[in-house]
Amino acid sequence: MWDRLFVDCHAATMVAAPGNPLGLLPNAAIGVQDGRVVRVGKRAELAGFRAAEVVPLGGAWVTPGLIDCHTHLIFGGNRANEHAMRRAGATYEEIARAGGGIASTVAATRASGATDLIASARRRLRALMAGGCTTVEVKSGYGLDPASEIRLLNTARALGGQEAVRIVPTLLALHALPPEFAARREEYVDQVIDELVPAVARLQLATAVDGFCEGIGFTLAETERLFEAAARHGLRVKLHAEQLSNSGGARLAAKYDALSADHLEHIDEDGIAAMAEAGTIAVLLPGAYYALQETRKPPVDLLRAYGVPMAVATDCNPGTSPLLSPTLAMNMAATLFGLTPEECLAGMTINAARALGIADEVGTLAPGMAADLCAWAIDDPAELAYWIGHPGPDRRIVAGRDA
Ligand code: NIG
Ligand code: FE
Secondary structure: OEEEEEEEEEEEOOOOEOOEOOOEEEEEEEEEEOOEEEEEEEOOOOOOOOEEEEEEEEEEEEEEOEEEOOOOOOOOOOOHHHHHHHHOOOOHHHHHHOOOOHHHHHHHHHOOOHHHHHHHHHHHHHHHHHOOEEEEEEEOOOOOOHHHHHHHHHHHHHHHHHOOOEEEEEEEEEOOOOHHHOOOHHHHHHHHHHHHHHHHHHHOOOOEEEEEEOOOOEOHHHHHHHHHHHHHOOOEEEEEEOOOOOOOHHHHHHHOOOOEEEEOOOOOHHHHHHHHHHOOEEEEOHHHHHHOOOOOOOOHHHHHHOOOOEEEOOOOEOOOEOOOOHHHHHHHHHHHHOOOHHHHHHHOOHHHHHHOOOOOOOOOOOOOOEOOEEEEOOOOOOHHHHOOOOOOOOEEEEOOEEO
């Protein structure tokens, strides 16, 4: 006998079938046992199965729980002041070069006590959860010294233990040059490679490392050193690439079998071809494009033409994307970047799971997958990208339990 059987619902399984890219299954039932999906089928097909609890969902559409595969959730303070400066005409790069930007959040984060740090991250996490997230990637990157980066990753782990959500922590080692290393770039990169990456691997605090490959971030050569270190220590890689300019980061990421290359407004065809070849996921971050009032969009048609799977994420961070709604990210991906509603939903389920290397666990509704799901009071899954920030699912279920 199963633990639970969800009935009176329709399912968007996200298991693509010919002519049915979302794997839509009207009049569905979903069996759950020990926190996993055991069976998804037509209600009538599952009529003979018994469960300790039969849960009617009132005609809801059930999707896999949403996955936000790119966030910088944990930080001190906020940067509402920079929002105002940008409205007055300053650019993100100007603010960063003048000591604002990431550096100012690093200072606020280092100065933040443990209670404040976790409490503010929890508020943001709960907003994402209320919006439908059951898995959230959390990057470090506002500590920028080994102890502070490890503290952020430990905070991410603690949050995951306290809240009904899966947290996937990423070491964002090369995010910005910390002020104490201003005249010693190479030494900073050495420290990341010689101390931080090995420590994080040893402590199993992250599954992947990330970097910011950009004029105001790190060079291709520095990023490559990071990727080599990650490979030596058995960590996967991801990269903030081609956001503000084309620096070849996506191609480099593909060379190191990156899980994802993220942003990509300035990527060229070579970079896309390399990603397609490597199976690297394109993570699109419309919140940053919107907040920075960028005009150059990621080349969605070319990504499609090369068959590069696209994920969508909030990029929740205090500077370029103070975005706390997964469905608003989906709406922006549709409205600003031209993704179809189907691509938006795949972008926050199956392709987001791929971008985190956990597609065998979450992101689709199929036997053996974690029973992480959302039940939405909507008439059509396309509504999730249609409302400008849908308030969230009626029920959010994590590992088979209401959360
Ligand atoms: O993804 N590009 C670097 N990282 C963030 C911005 C972080 C910040 O400005 O604090 C991003 O856009
Ligand atoms: Fe980011």
